[in-house]
Amino acid sequence: MERSTRQRTAIRNLIEQAGRPLSPPEILEGARDAVPGIGLATVYRNIKSLLEAGLIQAVTLPGDGVRYEATTHHHHHHFQCLGCQRVFDVHACPGDLGRLAPPGFEVQGHELTLYGQCPDCRAAAQGRGAAG
Template identity: 60%
Template sequence: MSAAHRHSHDHEDDAPASDEGMAPEGAIGTRGTRQRAAIRRVIDESPRPLLPAEILAVAQQEVPALGMATIYRNLKLLLESGAIRTVELPGAVARYESARHAHHHHFQCRRCDRVFDIHACPGDLSGLAPAGFAVEAHELTLYGVCADCGADAAR
C-alpha cells in the first residue's frame, strides 16, 4: 500500500490496537485507534456530559477489552486536540462532552448526580458584575431533580 493511500485510509478496523505508530497528536482524527474512535463516538453521541466510567461502560459495548487507563489516555489526547472539552462543576468529578456543542449551560441532579445540557442562555450577564469589572465568559449550572428521579419519587 502506498504512503498516500495509507494516510487517506480511515477504516477503524484497520487501525492499530495500541497507540504505537499513531499519527502526531495534531492529527488525532486522521488515523486514531479503534478504541479512540469508540470513545469519541460515545462522547459525540451523548446528550449529556459523561463521567469516565460512563464512557467506559458504553464504549465497552463496541470494544469489550477497553480499560480505564485507555479511557484516560484517550481523553487527554482528545482534550489536547480540541475534539472534546471538560465540564467541571464544584465538588464533582470532571465530565466530558463534545466540543461540537455551541455555548450552553448545565443542570445537575442532586439525587442521581448526572449532569444534563441546557441549550439556552440568559444572555449578557455583564450587568451582574461589580462596577469596573469586565465579564469575559460565564458558566451557569442549575441544581435540582431530573425528570427520571422526580418520576421515581412520585411513585
C-alpha cells in the same frame, strides 16, 4: 493526534452522541458496548489524546469530577441531577450577566449550573412517595 484505534473511535463516538457531558466511568460503561474488554486506564489515555487534539473539552462543575463533551457545542450551560448526579446540557442562556457585576467591572465570560432532579429521578421519587 495518534492513530485511530477501535477504542478511541468508540470513546469519541460515545461522547459526540451522548448529548451531555460524561464522566470517565460513564464513558467506560458506554464504550464497553463497542469494545467489551476496554479498561479505565485506556479510557483516560484516550480522553487525554482527544483533549490534546481539540475534539473534546472538559466540563468542570463545582464539587464534582471532570466530565467530557464534544467541542462542537456552542455556548451553553449545564443541569446536574442531585439524584443520579448525571449532567445535562442546557442550551439556553439568561443573556447579559454583565449587569450583575459590580460597577466598573467587566464580565468576560460566565458559567451557569442548575441543580435539581432529572425526569428519571423525579419519577422514581414520586413512585416511592406513592408506595409509602
